[in-house]
Ligand code: KG4
């Protein structure tokens with residue numbers, strides 16, 4: 001008998017639902033919210049409202065594209081946190097009502113843990129190898145920048161963390177300073193392709209251990225542009241590609257340096273990437289180089305599983321299902337991170 005997990009993700013500005021058959025992905029629907037673009041960032045109130053509008057059509061599409069009947073579902077896995085409370089509330093409430101109505105278990109999933117589990121996603125017939133435990137994972141998203149030792153499908157130990165901003169947030173803020181659209185990461189990635197990464201230099205932070213800091217970089221970008229704009233008010237327009245390439249290179253260098261330090265410090269030979277920033281073309285290439293240099297077994301999720309999606313929630317949920325780790329109907333969202 002197959003196990004079918006319905007995954008629900010609503011932590012930020014993507015409403016997503018996915019169906020997994022055992023550990024194979026049958027469907028992954030994502031409704032991204034365009035409403036935030038003109039504000040240059042996610043507006044929580046608008047996000048919750050859009051989740052309310054999207055959640056039922058997205059779940060219906062996921063079930064119908066999986067070609068199953070909802071009565072076949074074994075459990076409903078949902079993102080419990082971290083994320084925007086109002087956004088999480090929509091997914092959590094929907095998941096509870098749906099599981100309760102079907103009389104099936106409810107599984108709570110940590111969003112950051114699920115990003116890591118995206119490395120285990122396969123569609124039917126796909127034979128790509130999976131990371132072996134324990135492995136190191138660089139988790140880079142809009143709200144988090146962490147290095148973790150992943151010991152098994154349920155546990156991770158965070159050995160490095162940002163002390164201020166996240167890498168994705170730095171991409172987004174740099175884009176905002178340059179009046180580029182939100183989210184800034186993919187825009188900078190694209191514009192940087194025709195730029196010179198050595199055109200401008202930005203100072204890198206000196207932070208001990210495996211921790212990260214990005215707030216100083218953000219400030220130095222802001223001051224640098226403010227000074228240059230005083231001399232030439234078209235400085236940004238004239239140098240957009242070079243600025244994007246140089247800012248991107250600084251962020252990626254910081255990430256790669258710490259990852260290399262973690263590889264050397266732990267001796268772990270399997271490395272994975274996770275989170276929205278792992279969609280970045282230069283980061284993916286830099287990680288491949290790092291893996292070649294140290295002869296590491298490298299795992300990078302498919303592009304569609306890097307940014308927020310419910311497939312990864314269903315995957316993390318499947319591992320919890322196998323251990324009978326279910327949530328009660330009183331489960332409530334948490335806004336900030338918890339250790340799992
Ligand atoms: O994981 P994610 O979808 O949401 C969170 O959990 O935060 O990550 C979103 C972040 C945003 O900051 C976005 O700018 C960044 O991922 N991002 C990228 C790229 N695609 C998305 N950053 C750099 N390069 C990209 N290609």
Ligand code: ZN
Pocket residue numbers: 111115141142275276307308
């Ligand atoms: Zn995320």
